[in-house]
Amino acid sequence: MTLRDLRYVLALADHGHFGRAAEACGVSQPTLSVQVRRLEAELGVALFERTAKGVAQTDACGRLIGHVRAAVAEMEAIRSEAVSLRDPLAGRLRLGIIPTLAPYLLPLVFAPLRAALPGLEVEPWEDQTASLLRRLRAHELDAAVLATEIAEPDVVGRALFAEPFLAALPPEHRxxxxxxxxxxxxxxxxLVLADGHCLRDQALEACGGTGALAGTLRATSLATLLNMVAAGYGTTLIPALAAGAAQDAGIVLKPLAARTGRTVRLVWRARSPRQxxxxxxxxxxxxxxxxxxxxAAAGAI
Amino acid sequence: MTLRDLRYVLALADHGHFGRAAEACGVSQPTLSVQVRRLEAELGVALFERTAKGVAQTDACGRLIGHVRAAVAEMEAIRSEAVSLRDPLAGRLRLGIIPTLAPYLLPLVFAPLRAALPGLEVEPWEDQTASLLRRLRAHELDAAVLATEIAEPDVVGRALFAEPFLAALPPEHRxxxxxxxxxxxxxxxxLVLADGHCLRDQALEACGGTGALAGTLRATSLATLLNMVAAGYGTTLIPALAAGAAQDAGIVLKPLAARTGRTVRLVWRARSPRQxxxxxxxxxxxxxxxxxxxxAAAGAI
DNA sequence: AGGTTGTGATAGATACTGCCTATGATCGCA
DNA sequence: TGCGATCATAGGCAGTATCTATCACAACCT
Incomplete structure (x- = not known):
């Protein structure tokens, strides 16, 4: 039973005439005749009663035609839905972003993304790197914005931008x-973030510290960390996109001597069809x- | 797009594995692989993402799968409905019956019909011969019970039984x-029935009368006619099946000398598929x- | 590391099937 | 009784679904 067959049946039911129904379907009369007969044989039910002056529906046809119309409608829906999904730049795109980036990056890129890709619904998902990669592999995300290198063969990516780190100090700091x-x-x-944040490891590596203080004071978000620094509990290294938020918190920012930073990347499954x-x-x-x-480097006071 | 294709898609979506999905569909893995790919090409949308360890649905697939399931369900419904309609002795059968027969014949045959053909819903329709034939040709009836010969080539039939006429007299009649x-x-x-009733013509022909009285007293139903006879307005000729009703009305019934009668027939369209x-x-x-x-002939007093 | 296993994709052969044109069979109508 | 209209049938052609056999690739497990 094909969509075509059902269309033939509908055309014949609507026109009551093999020739005209065939014309409406864009096929020859014998084709429609044979195919309808074949479908009747397949179903084991006579759908039409042929006479010399046309075609009449049987009672069985009357009982089935509703389902036929519904089936055709559903298949049409599949087609039209597919057409609207065909645009590779349309549809939902579930995008994971690490927490030290999301609050500062998303406001910057949301409007440009909507403007450049109006058909694309970017659905952000904020989580730590490991979790994002797990979800990416599980097809629960289409892509992720990370700040770490990924060395796995099934996940590929591209660099988006370099993000310098800045020294974040309380105003009264030495x-x-x-x-x-x-x-x-x-x-x-x-001061560093809690385990799992890539920024924690990067900060510790950059300054060569051991994160001794982190044992007692584990910030679970960059916002918390900034407030802790502002309150004079210590210093930290923040990514440049958070500069605005840091300054708002009353933190002094200074460029780093070695210009340490991280590279922000967009990653996705190597076999993703949404290239x-x-x-x-x-x-x-x-x-x-x-x-x-x-x-950012120049702007830091 | 065939039912088969959609089944393949559902199997693949459910199993997440080409081999097992193919097995479930009773085809080889390459077949399912090729066909799914072909359907994806037809729709212009990637439905699945192939990996070395299995298959994952794409977002597009998630959006379409509901319609796919609905379409398959509708086609299944067509099939199963067809199977239940397949029994030639099942379904609705619209049966026309002439008014001089219906009230007396139907009570006799309804129970036997239900017993012998439990799947058949006989739907009676009472009307005069010409109207019944019109509806029969218009496919609004499947068959009709008439008491006249039908000489048209597109309508055929068979005799059901011979129904004698009986003389119906008021008790005080000479x-x-x-x-x-x-x-x-x-x-x-x-006395005879109104125009259009076949019994009217048959009665007049049998007794050679002109129906003079009929000009003023036109009974529109056999029940009315019986009451008129019982009230002494005249005599008439009634079909034997109405004998009971006539006697209940206080009418005297007598056999006819020439054993005049009519043949009751079942007629249907020659090309009806419900033979x-x-x-x-x-x-x-x-x-x-x-x-x-x-x-009936013996029973008449 | 290197073979083994399991995955989906590809190739080539075969049989089916849907389609066309041409023609036939039947019926109604003038 | 021929004519026009209708649907059915026949034969040939092209497209396609399917099979088996094989490949390519990745993961896994010694």
């Missing part, structure tokens, strides 16, 4: 007067952040 | 004492009325 802060100088009283959409999204984000690294 | 009444003796004061059901219905009715003509 280093607050310097124009540039050496990473290692932050080590004694550096086009992913490329487009990557390009929009990268375009929006172009030149950001330099501006 | 002929009421005779054992047998000659048809012609009824002519002077014969089996019609044959069965005819057989049940004929069987129920077997020997009726003799019993």
């Amino acid at each position: 280093l607050a007067g310097q124009a540039v802060v050496a990473e290692a100088d932050l080590a004694p009283d550096v 086009a959409a992913l490329a487009a999204v990557g390009e929009v984000i990268a375009g929006r952040l172009r030149g950001f690294a330099e501006a | 002929l009421a004492g005779q054992a047998v009444v000659a048809e012609a003796d009824l002519a002077p004061d014969v 089996a059901a019609l044959a069965a219905v005819g057989e049940v009715i004929a069987g129920r009325l077997r020997g009726f003509a003799e019993a």
Whole structure:
């Protein structure tokens, strides 16, 4: 039973005439005649009564025609829905983002994404790197924005932009007067995020600290961390996109001597069928952040 | 897009594995692989993402799968409905019956029909011969029970039983004492039905009357006619099946000298696809009325 | 590391099937 | 009784669904 067969039946039921129904279906009269007869044989039920002057529906046809129409309608729906999904730059795109990036990156790129890719519904999902990768593999996400290298063969990606780190100091801190802060100088009283945040490891590595303070004070979000620094509990290293929020909290920011930073990447499954959409999204984000690294480094007081 | 294709998609979506889905569909893995890919090409949408360890649905698949399931369900419904309709002795059978027969024949045959053909819903429709034939040709009836010969090539039929006519007299009528009444003796004061009833013409023809009285007294139903006879307005000729009703009305019935009668027939369109059901219905009715003509002739006082 | 296992994709052969044109059979109508 | 209309049938052709056999790839497990 094919969509075609059902269309033939509907045409014949509507026209009551093999020739005209065939014309409406764009096939020859014998074709429609044979196919309808074949379907009747398949169903084991006579759907039409042929006479010399036309065609009449049987009672069985009357009982089945509703289902036939419904089936055809559903298949039409499949087709039209598919057409609307055909645009590779349309549809839902579930995008994971790490927590140290999401609150600062999303406001920047949301409007450009909507403008450049109006058909794409970007659905953000905020979680830590490991969780995002798990969800990505589980097909629960289409892509993720991370700040770590990914070395696994089934996940590929592209760099979006370089994000420098900045030294974040309480205003009264002993280093607050310097124009540039050496990473290692932050080590004694550096505060870091809780386990699982990639920024925690990156910060510790950059300043060579052990995160001694982190044992007692584990910030679960960058916002918390900023408030802790602002309150004078210690220093930290923040990604440049959070600069605005840090300054709002009353924190002093200084460029780092070694210009330490991280590379933000868009990653996705290597076999994802949505390459086009992913490329487009990557390009929009990268375009929006172009030149950001330099501006951020220069902009830090 | 065939039912088969959609089944493949559902199997693949449910099993998440080409091999097992193919097995479930009773085809080889390459077949399912190729066909799913072909359908994806037809729709222009990737439905599945193939990996080394299995298959994952794409977002597009998630959006379409509901319609796919609905379409398959509708086609299943067509199939199962067709199976239940397949029994030629099942379904609705719209049966026309002439008014001079219906009230007396239906009570006799309804129970036997239900017993012999439990799947058949016989739907009676009472009307005069010409109207029944019109509806029969218009496919608004499947068959009709008539008391006239039909000479048209597109309508065929079979005799069900012979129905004798009986002389119906008021008890005080001059002929009421005779054992047998000659048809012609009824002519002077014969009452007949309104135009359109076949019994009217048959009665007039049998007794050779002109229906003079009928000009002023036109009974529109046999019940009315019986009451008129019982009230002494005249005589008439009634079909034997109405004997009971006539006697209940206080009418005297006598056999006719020439044993005039009519043949009751079941007729249907020559090309009707329900030959089996019609044959069965005819057989049940004929069987129920077997020997009726003799019993009726003998039973009349 | 390197074979083993399991996955889906591909190739080539075969049989089926849907389609066309041409023609036939039947019926109604003038 | 021929004519027009209707649906059915026949034969040939092309497209396609299917099979088996095999490949390519990745994961896994010694």
